[in-house]
Amino acid sequence: MADTLLETPLAPLHRELGGKMVPFAGYSMPVQYPAGILAEHLATRRGAALFDVSHMGQAELRGEGAAAALEQLTPADVRILKPGRQKYGLLTTPSGGILDDFMVANLGDRLFLVLNASRKDVDCAAIEAVLPAGVSLHRLPDRALLAFQGPAAVPSLATLAPAVAALPFMGVLATEVQGIPVLISRSGYTGEDGVEIGVAGEQAERLARALLALPSASAAGLGARDSLRLEAGLCLYGNDIDETTSPVEANLTWTIGKRRRTEWNFPGAERVREELDNGPKRLRVGLLPEGRQPARAHTVIAAGGESVGEVTSGTFGPSLNGPCAMGYVAREHAADGSALELMVRGKAIPARVAATPFIPHRYAR
Amino acid sequence: MAELKFSKDHEWVRLEGNVATVGITDHAQTALGDVVFVDLPEAGREVAAGESVAVVESVKAASDVYAPVAGTITESNAALADDPSLVNGAAQSEGWFFKIELADASELDGLMDAEAYQTFVDSQS
Structure with missing residues (x-):
């Protein structure tokens, strides 16, 4: 099938x-x-x-x-x-x-x-x-x-x-x-x-x-x-x-x-x-990694070395000209601006919780 | 210029003296799509053949780049940090990834020439 x-x-x-x-x-x-x-x-x-x-x-x-x-x-x-x-x-x-x-x-x-x-x-x-x-x-x-x-x-x-x-x-x-x-x-x-x-x-x-x-x-x-x-x-x-x-x-x-x-x-x-x-207990948040490397789905989200969540979608945003992601984090880490680490291939990439949309909507009124 | 050799992981190798320059093939960059980020190995790192030493990211996905031969990394292509799209525009020249000082030059014998690589690519599609 x-x-x-x-x-x-x-x-x-x-x-x-x-x-x-x-x-x-x-x-x-x-x-x-x-x-x-x-x-x-x-x-x-x-x-x-x-x-x-x-x-x-x-x-x-x-x-x-x-x-x-x-x-x-x-x-x-x-x-x-x-x-x-x-x-x-x-x-x-x-x-x-x-x-x-x-x-x-x-x-x-x-x-x-x-x-x-x-x-x-x-x-x-x-x-x-x-x-x-x-x-x-x-x-x-x-x-x-x-x-x-x-x-x-x-x-x-x-x-x-x-x-x-x-x-x-x-x-x-x-x-x-x-x-x-x-x-x-x-x-x-x-x-x-x-x-x-x-x-x-x-x-x-x-x-x-x-x-x-x-x-x-x-x-x-x-x-x-x-x-x-x-x-x-x-x-x-x-x-x-x-x-x-x-x-x-x-x-x-x-x-x-x-x-x-x-x-x-x-x-x-x-x-x-x-x-x-x-x-x-957890919330879906937007995430902006530092640098240019995207963090993909299933990337572990950590704070102070402890796992606090997981990326559910991540890519390189062509309009943003940088990586962006969303994922779930424990509620105490969900506030905009919260500093987190994304564990990409064994390296901790610094990231911040960020408001979405990353690119403002331009819907008709 | 020495001719290129190719691996089944879609990398090319160009040997000059005892140092091999390594990149991904034009076929590989086409399959990946727009490259937006490349993570390259540090000079001085000793790598085994088949070891994942670099990562290339397109909008859609991340792919490993393997050391086609064993040796010591001597240099990575700093230009890719500023302009990863070099991998798309010049995969088999300016878009090179890293250079390896070979541990055993005879390892290159296991790689394909251009014709054999093309046959390999055609057999995969």
């Missing part, structure tokens, strides 16, 4: 563009194109980059009470979400871990979900297990998802789909691009302004070519997507959050709805409440 990689509808285009294909979450995906990760990263922050994220799960929840049904699995306030709006949230486990992080949009008559590729099967099974009569989950495996990110993305796209210019951050819009029906959300995973565009698989390549033909547009792969999201301080499921980390430890408490903090009726509420009351 592991040797049969799935492909997205854009696989032929990736090959045509010289994409270096690697296995990711069961899919063959471009980690980079000939320009390379560094150039693709910088092109995203400067212009507009197209990422194929069709491996991610897309699904709809239909029926009266869909929001209430979903709230059985998430501490997010889904019911408050207005039509045409999207929010980021967490699915939690009964023991207070994170089952997945996801996007949910209110499309008026239904909810639209975007799930991590590596978790979509687990998520959908969990959702289906709690659905009441009258609410149904419809997976959309034949749809593609394109991310078009960077300061030039929306102005360029607006020449093809004028309505997108007025779309607010986390707004969602059904429209057309050159006659192709699309679902556009003003969101992304780079820290830049931009959109994610859902489209029928058979029309994805035509849409991708139309986007790549726009001024300052270029293709970018998963490598740049990872360095961009890390500079933006955004979590990667499986690295920075998983079934062992709680929303409080992950510093994602803001995803818990106010009303949900009076009801305490989501999976793992007991642990979350205890950690909010007494403080978690």
Whole structure:
């Protein structure tokens, strides 16, 4: 099974563009194109980059009470979400871990979900297990998802789909691009302004070519997507959050709805409440190593020679022009500015706890 | 200039007198992608063949660089600290990593010539 990689509808285009294909979450995906990760990263922050994220799960929840049904699995306030709006949230486990992080949009008559590729099967099974009569989950495996990110993305796209210019951050819009029906959300995973565009698989390549033909547009792969999201301080499921980390430890408490903090009726509420009351034992923090050497995932974080945590993601930030990382540390070492050591190949690299994002977000207002 | 010899760990070696200059191959730098940091050995360090003596980091990952032959490190390429992208731009010339004074020059016989290395690379892909 592991040797049969799935492909997205854009696989032929990736090959045509010289994409270096690697296995990711069961899919063959471009980690980079000939320009390379560094150039693709910088092109995203400067212009507009197209990422194929069709491996991610897309699904709809239909029926009266869909929001209430979903709230059985998430501490997010889904019911408050207005039509045409999207929010980021967490699915939690009964023991207070994170089952997945996801996007949910209110499309008026239904909810639209975007799930991590590596978790979509687990998520959908969990959702289906709690659905009441009258609410149904419809997976959309034949749809593609394109991310078009960077300061030039929306102005360029607006020449093809004028309505997108007025779309607010986390707004969602059904429209057309050159006659192709699309679902556009003003969101992304780079820290830049931009959109994610859902489209029928058979029309994805035509849409991708139309986007790549726009001024300052270029293709970018998963490598740049990872360095961009890390500079933006955004979590990667499986690295920075998983079934062992709680929303409080992950510093994602803001995803818990106010009303949900009076009801305490989501999976793992007991642990979350205890950690909010007494403080978690560890916290996810940003880390800036001194010098230029990156500290990668699983690097031990030490203070005074004692292990106090572990790096969960680390890279060289092309825009930062230096290394950056995130990881979990014991709470007493989590304050911004705390001096720590990162144990890289037997050497202690001095580092400081730093606020994230490392590169300020430039989302649309 | 003496011709280059190549190792299965994708390093090149150029022997001048009893000192071998070592770097990573053009094939290796292409596979690694943009090099952002290189950790080099101190002069005077004695190394065994196959020992990890340097680290090359791209945006994506870290890779070990091994001593292709045993000997004593005489010098590391200080230019790589300021400009690690030399490894991408000039892997088999200015982007050299370190120099080793050989313990046993006959060890070089175990390395490949350019043609054999190309065949080895092709067999790996």
